[in-house]
Amino acid sequence: MEIEGIIENIIYSNDDNGYKVMKLDTSDGEITAVGIVPNVVVGDSLKINGDFVYHNKYGEQISIESYEIITGTSILSIERYLSSRVLPHIGKKMAKRIVDRFGIDTLDILRHNPARLMEVEGIGKKKYQDIYDALEEELKVQDTIIFLQGLGIPMGQSQKIIKEYGDETISRIETNPYQLINDIWGIGFKTADDIALKNNIDEKSPFRIKAAFKYYLSSEANQNGNCYMPYEETIYRVSRLINIEQEYIEDLIMEMVLENTIISDEVEGKKILYDPYYYNSELKVAGLFSKILTNEEIKTNINCEKEIERLKNSEKIKFADEQIEAIKSSILENILVITGGPGTGKTTIINEIVNIYTLNGHKVILTAPTGRAAKRMEESTNHEAKTIHRLLGYMPVDSGRGMIFDHNEENPLDADIIIIDESSMIDLVLLENLLKGIQSETKIIFVGDIDQLPSVGAGNTLKDIINSKLVKTIRLHKIFRQSENSNIVVNAHRINSGEYPILNEKGKDFFFIPANNNTLTQKTLLSLVAKRLPEYYNIKNIEDIQVLTPMKKSEIGTTELNKKLQEVLNPKRPSTEEIVYGDKVFREYDKVMQIRNNYTKEFKTKTGQEGLGVFNGDFGIITEIDNYDNIIKVLFDNDRFVEYTVKELDELSLSYAITIHKSQGSEFPAVVIPLGPGPYMLMTRNLIYTAITRARKLVVLVGSLKYLQNMINNTHIAKRNSTLSYRINEYYNLYKGIIDVN
Ligand SMILES: Nc1ncnc2c1ncn2[C@@H]1O[C@H](COP(=O)(O)OP(=O)(O)OP(=O)(O)O)[C@@H](O)[C@H]1O
Numbered sequence: 030m031e032i033e034g035i036i037e038n039i040i041y042s043n044d045d046n047g048y049k050v051m052k053l054d055t056s057d058g059e060i061t062a063v064g065i066v067p068n069v070v071v072g073d074s075l076k077i078n079g080d081f082v083y084h085n086k087y088g089e090q091i092s093i094e095s096y097e098i099i100t101g102t103s104i105l106s107i108e109r110y111l112s113s114r115v116l117p118h119i120g121k122k123m124a125k126r127i128v129d130r131f132g133i134d135t136l137d138i139l140r141h142n143p144a145r146l147m148e149v150e151g152i153g154k155k156k157y158q159d160i161y162d163a164l165e166e167e168l169k170v171q172d173t174i175i176f177l178q179g180l181g182i183p184m185g186q187s188q189k190i191i192k193e194y195g196d197e198t199i200s201r202i203e204t205n206p207y208q209l210i211n212d213i214w215g216i217g218f219k220t221a222d223d224i225a226l227k228n229n230i231d232e233k234s235p236f237r238i239k240a241a242f243k244y245y246l247s248s249e250a251n252q253n254g255n256c257y258m259p260y261e262e263t264i265y266r267v268s269r270l271i272n273i274e275q276e277y278i279e280d281l282i283m284e285m286v287l288e289n290t291i292i293s294d295e296v297e298g299k300k301i302l303y304d305p306y307y308y309n310s311e312l313k314v315a316g317l318f319s320k321i322l323t324n325e326e327i328k329t330n331i332n333c334e335k336e337i338e339r340l341k342n343s344e345k346i347k348f349a350d351e352q353i354e355a356i357k358s359s360i361l362e363n364i365l366v367i368t369g370g371p372g373t374g375k376t377t378i379i380n381e382i383v384n385i386y387t388l389n390g391h392k393v394i395l396t397a398p399t400g401r402a403a404k405r406m407e408e409s410t411n412h413e414a415k416t417i418h419r420l421l422g423y424m425p426v427d428s429g430r431g432m433i434f435d436h437n438e439e440n441p442l443d444a445d446i447i448i449i450d451e452s453s454m455i456d457l458v459l460l461e462n463l464l465k466g467i468q469s470e471t472k473i474i475f476v477g478d479i480d481q482l483p484s485v486g487a488g489n490t491l492k493d494i495i496n497s498k499l500v501k502t503i504r505l506h507k508i509f510r511q512s513e514n515s516n517i518v519v520n521a522h523r524i525n526s527g528e529y530p531i532l533n534e535k536g537k538d539f540f541f542i543p544a545n546n547n548t549l550t551q552k553t554l555l556s557l558v559a560k561r562l563p564e565y566y567n568i569k570n571i572e573d574i575q576v577l578t579p580m581k582k583s584e585i586g587t588t589e590l591n592k593k594l595q596e597v598l599n600p601k602r603p604s605t606e607e608i609v610y611g612d613k614v615f616r617e618y619d620k621v622m623q624i625r626n627n628y629t630k631e632f633k634t635k636t637g638q639e640g641l642g643v644f645n646g647d648f649g650i651i652t653e654i655d656n657y658d659n660i661i662k663v664l665f666d667n668d669r670f671v672e673y674t675v676k677e678l679d680e681l682s683l684s685y686a687i688t689i690h691k692s693q694g695s696e697f698p699a700v701v702i703p704l705g706p707g708p709y710m711l712m713t714r715n716l717i718y719t720a721i722t723r724a725r726k727l728v729v730l731v732g733s734l735k736y737l738q739n740m741i742n743n744t745h746i747a748k749r750n751s752t753l754s755y756r757i758n759e760y761y762n763l764y765k766g767i768i769d770v771n
Contacts, residue, residue, distance in 0.1 A: 032091065033076050033099070034060065035109050036069060038659065040675070041611050042183040050090075050609060053077075054109055064093025074099045074110070104128050107135045115167060117159045118152070126150060139164060173198045180224050188676050189213050203228060207240035214625060215679060218244040218270070232271075238278050239285055241271045246291070246304040250487040255750040256307040256457060260293070260300035296752050307487055310461045314490075315756035317464035322364050322499060322757075323764040324469050329445070331389045333360045340381065349374070355503040356381050359446075362501045363472050366452075366494060368479040369505025370525055371722050372518040375476050376409045377509075379448055382474065383412050391445035396420045398459065398484075399646070399694040400666065402451040417449070417459055418642070421466040425628035425641060432628050436466035444471050452477035454694050456486025457753070480525050482693055482719045483749060485645065493753035499761050514538060521722045524714065524741055530721075532730075541730045541737075547584040547705045550732040551593065554585070554703055557729060558685075559597040562699060566727065571598055571620055572648070575697035576686035577720045579711055585703035585732070587686045594685035595619060606654035608661060610678040617654050621663060622684035622691070623647040632669040643671055646691055648684055689720045700724035704732030704740075712736070713743045 034053030040061075041050040049066045052059055053075065062077060069075065079093040111124035119127070130149050131138050138145050143164055147157050170191060176199050177187040193212055194201050201208065206224040209216045218241065230237055245267050249255040258266075264282075268275040282302070285291040292303040303311075321327075337357050340348050348356075352374050355367050359382045369375055379395075386393045395414035397403040406414040420442070422435030436442045447467055449455070452475040455463070467473075475491060483489050495502050510518050516539035520530035532541040542557070544550040558574055568574060576594065580586045599618050601607065607616040615621070623643045630643040649665040661673040663681070673681065689702075702720050706712075717740040721728055730737060 030080065030091075031076065031078055032057075032060070033074065034062075036073050036075065038675070039069075040609050056105070061088075061090040062093055063090055064096070066093060066096055069098060074107075104133055104135075107133075111135075116163050118156045119160065123149070123151060140168065169196065177202075180227055182220070182224070186213065186215060186220075189215070205236075206230075207236075207244075210240075210244060218248075222271070233273060233277065235281055235284070238267070238271065238273065238281050239290065241267050242278075242281070242285060242291060243304065245270060246302060247306070249750075250304060250307050253747075253749070254456075254483060254487050254489065256311060256487050257294075257301040257303045257750050257752065259750075260302055263302050294752075296755055301750075301752075307457060310457050311751070311753050311756055314457060314461050314464060315753060315760045317461075317469070318364070318494075318757055319499075319760035319764050320469045321464075321471070321473065322761060324363060327363050327470055327472060329360060329386075329389065329391065331360050331385060331391075333357060336360065336385050346377070349507045351503060351505050351507060352378055355505070356385070358501050358503060359472075359474055360385070364475075364494075364500050365473070366475045366477075366491070366500055366502040367505065368477055368491075368495075368502065370478055370480065370508070370518075371521050372508050372510025373505035374507070374509050375450075375478075375505065376406075378505075379406070379450065379474075379476060380410050382446075382448060383410050386446050387412070392443060394420065394442065394444040394447040395450070396447065396463075397450040397694075398454040399451060400644075401696070402454075402694050405696075406450050414450075417455070417463055418644075421462055423628065423642070434462055434466055437462075438465045441468045442466055442471070443468070446472040446474065448474045448476065450476050451694050453479060453481045453491045454484050455490050456484040457488030457490055457751070458486060459484075460488070460490050478722070480715065480718055481722070482690060482715055485690070485693070487749075488753065489749040489751045490753065493751055494757070497754040497757040497761075499757060517721065517724055517726075517728055520728070521718060524721060525718050527714070527741060527744070529738070529741065538724075538726060539728045541734065543734070544732050546733075547703075550703045550705055551584045551590065554590070554701060554731050555593055555597055557701055557731065558594060562701070562727075562729070566699070568699065571685075572650070573698040574701060575692070575695075575699070575723070576701045576703070577689050577692050577723060578686055578703050579689055579707050579716055581688060583705065583707075585705045587682075587688055590686035590703075591683035595683055598685060606656055608654050608656060608659075608675065608678070610675065613678075613683065615651060615654065615661060615678065615681065615683070617651050619651045620684050621649050621651055621681045622687060623649070623665070623680060624682050625680050627680060630671055632665070632671045634668050634670075640669075643669075643680075646694070648695075689716050692723050693719060696723055696725050698725050699727040699729070701729045701731065704730055704734070704736040706736060709743065710745065710747060712740050713745050714741055715746060716740065 032055055034055035036051050037054045038052040039049055040052060050061065050063050053062050064079065076097045076099050077091065077093050078095045079091045081089055082092045083089055108124050108128045111119050111127060112121045126149050128135050143161055146152050146160060173191055174187055177190060190213055191198055202224065206228065207221045209221045210218055225237060245263060246258060249258050264275050264279050268278055282291065286293050289305060292305050292308040294301055337353060340353055340356060355378050358365050367375060367378060383393050395406050395410060395412055396417050397406055397414065398417055400416050403414045403416045423432045424435065425432050444467060475494065477491055479491060494500050508518055508522055514537055516531050516534060516537045520539050523530050530539065532539060542553055544553045554576065558576060562568055562574055576590060578585055578587055578590060581588055599616055605617040607614055624645060626645045627643050629641055631639065631641055632643065633639050643665065647665050649663040651661060652664045653662040659675045663671050663673065665671060700723050
């Protein structure tokens with residue numbers, strides 16, 4: 030069949046083969062068309078040949094066999110295009126008047142002789158000026174899109190680039206396509222390099238090689254948490270990345286060092302290379318940290334002996350020796366680390382420290398890296414607690430790519446002591462900002478669980494602080510939270526010390542259900558989450574059950590589980606709107622997660638307060654999809670409403686199942702964990718321990734026990750390259766007058 034329509038929206042575009050999913054406005058109403066259609070843009074008129082097919086998920090759609098772009102050839106399509114509100118003051122009636130006047134030449138006149146619009150009744154000078162301005166903008170955007178499409182950049186990314194670079198899009202890309210890697214989220218070295226090569230950059234251009242070095246070092250930091258990379262390995266990897274001999278690229282390192290775009294150092298006999306960003310951050314952290322550590326001016330009026338005596342005689346609670354030692358050290362030390370597994374009394378200790386300091390008239394600040402951890406801290410201490418970002422008063426700059434903090438070295442917070450919970454999640458750069466935001470007279474207590482996975486961002490800060498051997502570290506061993514019916518805490522500790530967990534005890538909360546392979550595991554997991562657990566435990570809220578899986582791929586990975594879980598938990602209904610984005614479907618009432626930090630995203634709370642910022646790992650529910658205006662509304666933490674346009678949907682992912690890495694810092698009433706095969710480096714004790722400690726009331730493991738055993742036995746901890754503890758020692762010695770760094 031043959032059908033004509035105007036492209037209203039390109040829902041999906043595959044840049045490799047030009048495959049698209051588009052919404053077309055036709056005389057029979059709106060239809061979805063799919064097929065290979067490169068180089069078309071929204072607003073284009075198409076004549077399509079194809080057949081109607083029925084997709085059991087997306088409904089009826091036309092599969093394109095051949096097509097022809099007919100922009101401007103059909104009066105009807107011009108009229109529809111104009112009435113789709115692309116230009117101000119032109120609605121349905123005005124669009125008709127314009128095409129009645131100019132007929133088939135309308136688009137040509139708009140482009141080359143727009144002043145003639147004033148011949149149309151109802152368009153005076155003022156309206157014309159508005160239309161002209163919008164038109165000029167629209168034409169510029171169209172030209173830019175054509176330029177970007179010529180480079181093979183898909184529509185979604187093109188729009189992001191235009192939003193970022195505006196009128197300068199073409200010139201910026203022609204000057205330095207590699208800048209796209211830093212400026213546009215989702216564009217990596219490969220895409221930028223393809224663009225550069227298409228723009229005839231020489232393969233051996235120093236520009237290209239330097240960009241590859243920078244990319245390699247920063248991606249090692251962003252993806253693998255490494256603050257530096259060994260010299261030899263860097264050369265080998267970069268050479269492979271751009272396919273140029275090692276000898277050739279090595280020559281450029283010295284140039285980059287002189288330009289300060291790479292830092293070369295030798296630490297403990299090893300030649301290493303840093304991205305300057307992380308090198309400077311390490312130095313700053315080490316310097317500020319050691320300054321507090323060696324500050325002899327920090328004093329309190331707290332009578333330590335009296336307080337300890339009081340604790341020892343407390344009738345309310347009998348403190349363990351290690352707890353008393355922790356509280357005592359909080360009075361005596363400038364910086365203290367308290368680490369322990371679940372239920373070892375960390376919160377109880379924080380409470381006591383807060384009491385002692387506030388009763389003695391000291392100013393206490395409580396903070397944590399995530400909103401959920403801060404909230405828990407506030408609830409258990411009855412003392413205000415904020416996330417580190419909010420505490421420091423962050424402000425997005427540079428279109429949200431960077432941020433600055435209201436509290437910094439010029440304007441530090443006023444506090445006698447700062448207590449940080451969930452410290453294992455603090456990455457190097459966050460620690461840098463935190464240290465800049467407090468005075469060198471402020472004591473710091475880091476509380477956390479060193480056996481959790483390290484921070485998402487670069488660095489290994491809590492371990493490095495402990496490994497510096499300069500900071501008093503209290504390790505809590507005794508478990509207090511061990512209610513009669515609970516095996517979660519017991520098993521977390523057993524797993525952490527390499528023992529096998531206690532499974533399936535009657536009336537308890539830690540279960541294992543066998544399944545021989547991934548297919549069966551998936552099937553069992555789906556029925557558990559959709560039926561058995563909600564029925565047996567009377568769980569009504571889908572947010573209360575969380576599937577945590579080690580991986581993204583495979584039948585028990587997040588991608589597939591999310592699709593399947595969505596089908597069973599939130600199936601397509603006539604009454605719920607949905608939107609297709611790439612190979613994902615988002616539906617009203619879906620459980621979703623933000624997957625990047627977006628500091629400029631606006632939110633509005635239920636009480637009408639407005640603010641900025643949605644963060645990687647924030648959970649929400651889609652409350653509304655407006656398919657007319659293409660707006661998706663998400664409610665985060667049951668409080669903040671955030672609106673997304675279709676273009677921004679790559680920031681969201683379904684979250685019925687999430688990776689264990691993403692679950693750090695969160696807690697859920699019930700956690701279901703599939704057990705299956707996976708890469709050795711990933712399937713570690715650390716990982717299963719982190720997963721289990723996310724559950725408050727129920728853990729269900731599904732799969733084969735041999736994988737559980739393998740994980741418990743696998744004590745491999747991916748090493749993170751960091752020289753922080755070495756540098757803390759250097760600065761410490763400097764401030765103590767032991768050595769002179771210069
Ligand atoms: N010395 C003690 N004697 C008796 N009970 C204690 C003692 N210390 C803590 N508890 C209790 O043990 C439970 C766990 O303590 P707490 O919440 O402080 O541990 P936590 O390490 O913060 O645990 P999680 O990280 O799992 O939240 C609480 O109910 C607390 O009241």
